[in-house]
Amino acid sequence: MDEQTDPTTSATAGPTTDATGAPDAGARRRARRRWAVPVAVGAAVAAAFAGPTLVASAGGEGLPDRTAEELLAAVAQAEPQALSGTVVYTARLGLPEIPFVEAGGADPIALLGGSSTLRVWSDGEDRSRVALLGATSEYSVVRDGAEAWTYSSADDEVVHYLLSDADAARYAELESQLEQGPPPEVAGDLPTPEEAAAQVLAAAEETSTVSVDGQTTVAGRDAYQLVVTPRSTGTLVARVVVAVDAETSAPLRVQVWSTQDDGAPALEVGFTDVEFTVPDAAVLEFSAPAGADQRDVVVPLPEAPEADAARAQLGTDAHGLPTHPDVTVTGEGWDRVVELAGVDVASLVAGDPEGVETLPGGELTIGSPEAQELLREFKPTDGEGGMELDTSALYEQLTTEVPEGRLLSSTLLSVLVTHDGRVLVGAVPAETLRDLA
């Protein structure tokens, strides 16, 4: 015990003459020590939560140096990996807030802004599952060879994508030749680092310079960073940074930086945790739950790369775009602007299926795949059940009135809808589109 034992000390002190004297300092010191406890606990908690992040952001050094060419080759040659992991997709497109995103449950429309979390499972071959996680909902895309399903828990709706009988036969034939056929196109597809990287890196060397940046850590794994910088200055894309796993050469993260924002990537899709193991077979299976609405969509078999090459000589332009009377392409590479004529925008945004008829068919390839993703959201084909949004309100909210028509301008992509029913899309500044219109 401390000085408390001796009662006479304080009696001697004379309380009237020494009211602030030492005798009780012990108690006050003890009180102060008590308050130090929550401070210490708070510090410990902060350290416990901040610690792992700090540790994770360090490291990543000490990998052997590799050139951009080596890395590109490694990525191209790498076998697709069986994996399961969590992906975070963040869009900072500078679009107005879309407050009603969560109301309808997990929906690909959420990818337009903010952060989304996805879970990815893949067997490295033709079976995969990607799930967009809503707070209390989920939107899943399950692929199994020539078939695919999307399932939205909020609407309890299944869309089954399958090939026509003829295409199915062709698919089987292709599969026997190529080991793997091209997967069917699914409306409302979900992005993964792998696909994003594949699309960026495919034609990178023609229109961009590729370099290697410092090493980093993604999802706890050491990674190299490939930087793809467009040679053109007319595009909104400043650069694309792809983090490549040092061990497996699998892309772990893709960041698209805009010329408009130096602070943070405009688009980012990357693993926050990943395991390169074959997922449980049950995860890759899908059978429509009892009671769910089910819709079958027969899709044409996409052309295999070889077939593409063949077609290029017949009726497509140099970029693999199908030639179509209503589609005009201006510019090269990153600067490319696609113009669609005769689109009935009014009925499109009103969700009228007839508007779809006016859309030129085929796949549009505009600058970056992300830009394409964005455009796709305006096609109500994936929205009949999945997107119960007031599309016209969304259209009003996202676009602004300009003399030429209505303009959507984001950090990566501009869309101009003219009064005469043309739609111009490109990863270029809005002024470029208005000049073209």
Added chain:
Amino acid sequence: MSLADAAVPTAAMPSGSATHAAAPTRVRGAWGRLLRSELRLVFGRRRNIALLVGLACVPLLLGTVLFVTRDSALGGQGPGFISRVTENGLFLVVAALFMCLPFLLPLTTGIASGDAIAGEAQAGTLRYLLAVPVSRARLLGIKALATLAYVACAVLAIAVVAFVVGAVMFGVGDVTLLSGTTVPVADGVLRIAGVAAYVALSLTGLVAVGLFLSTLTEVPVGAMAGTVVVAIVSAVLDTLPQLAVIHPGLLTHHWLDFAEFLRLEVGWGVLGQGLAVQAAWVAVFGALAWSRFTTADVTS
């Protein structure tokens, strides 16, 4: 203490002197005895019982509404899990918890925890408890345990009533998860029990906050309201994208993660993170409550 214990000849006392009884010794099981007494107090209080009954009515009401409207045009509509209830009564548990989570459960937690210390202070019973004596740390611990028990009971009441009502009105069958996969009933029941357990554990941080506020005031209503406000403010902050950095640490941010139990592969990491955040709030506010309560003057 050696000096005070030193033998000193005591002179004869003027009048019938008090016997210098030895310090009474502690009886075993004193903690348990006080805790039982505290639980009787909490669960015997009419207001608290009424609150539990009120919460239990939520699934009953929800189930009845869904049952009556299930064949009408409005059938099967609603946010969250409500649309699934008519297909499988088990989902009534999830839907009811989901409905109670934003306000009713924080309110219940606020009432129980805000009342814990401040209620005794207002009644004046705090000074008598401390003079019994009960050490302040022990009293705080007992109050925390009793409050946690009450909050757990509130969640349990909702879950059990929802389970019974759901089973009776809609039947119980294989459970379709958010991922579209269907799992057997037994698995489904386990997952839903997991949901209830996670929801109950998600409220522990708020209990700690309420206890701390309860040590600050002699007005229980103030502490109760403060606790509810903390939960609501936390939920509001959680919607502001400008504050994305602090979102993961917010008290309410992980509350809806109970949905992990309804995914194909339960994200234990996500659940663990949610519980870790609750543990952090419990640690910080538990320590604050302790510091405050063990140093404060009891002038009520």
Added chain:
Amino acid sequence: MATTLPARQTPHATGRAGSAEPVHRADVAVDAASGMLTGVDLAVRTAGLTKRFRSGQVAVDGIDLEVPRGSVYGFLGPNGSGKTTTIRMLLGLVGPTDGRAWLLGEPMPDAAARVLPRVGVLVEGPAFQPYLSGAANLARLDAADATADPRTSRRRTGDALERVGLAAAARKPYRQYSLGMKQRLGLAAALLRPRDLLVLDEPTNGLDPQGTREVRHLVRELADAGTTVLVSSHLLTEIEQVCSHIGIMSRGRLLAQGERSVLTDARPARVVVTTTVADADRAAAVLGSLGLVDVVRDGAVLEAALGTPPETVSAALVGAGVPLLGLEVRRPSLEQLFVTLTGEGFDVAR
């Protein structure tokens, strides 16, 4: 504080003077000059106990309380003089800004767990859970006592209720109790088990004269059984009669304390002489020659501080041929003592 009284009349002066004090036991007061035990064992002792609230108000200002074992100590003072605050500090409810306190010889609040089971308390009125019955409230307090045997709990609560005459209302909810019944239940709680010390803060508050008498009776009974009782009141007369010791508080200071008889004897009694108007001057001269001071003359009535035995006064007056129509010796009451100490009446709240 005690400086207002002559030193010899302070029954157990604390050893302010000596830094060379030989004995350090807390509950034994020491005569500083002689270094010897004064032979009084203390149940409550404080040294320079001070409380300054955060509002800046000094509610208790360096008081040295000394409550001998076996005494009934009347802790008196007007409303707001700091009695309750002192008692709260004794019990460890409020932390002193300065100074120390000992209960039954052990330092508070460090030894609270050891000491308080032996101390029964009633602080600032009774307080119980309103929706529990009287018996359930007592049972709750009993359950909170880590040193109480759970097997005999029922008997303890029953006995305590019996003792204060509440057995019939034991099952009634507390909120239905009358003010007097509430006060009784508070006393029952203080008497839940045998105590060495009872601290009763304003136990007669809200009681009718009959209830007040009962409380006095109870206090006397307990004191007879050997329990030390510290009882506070802002009503001098209600409690004065049962006290063996008195402490007087005013504005946070302990103005005087000690055995009641010593305190009241300490002020010189006054002698009141009634004679005729014509002889008043002569009478005054006689009183002056006897060495009596502070002689006040009001017509035929003379008053003076009594410095010699009264019979000497009467003999001298009669010897001087002063017609002595009356002679009265007035011993000062506590009320007068208080007025003398503070210059104001007792019932002044601040």
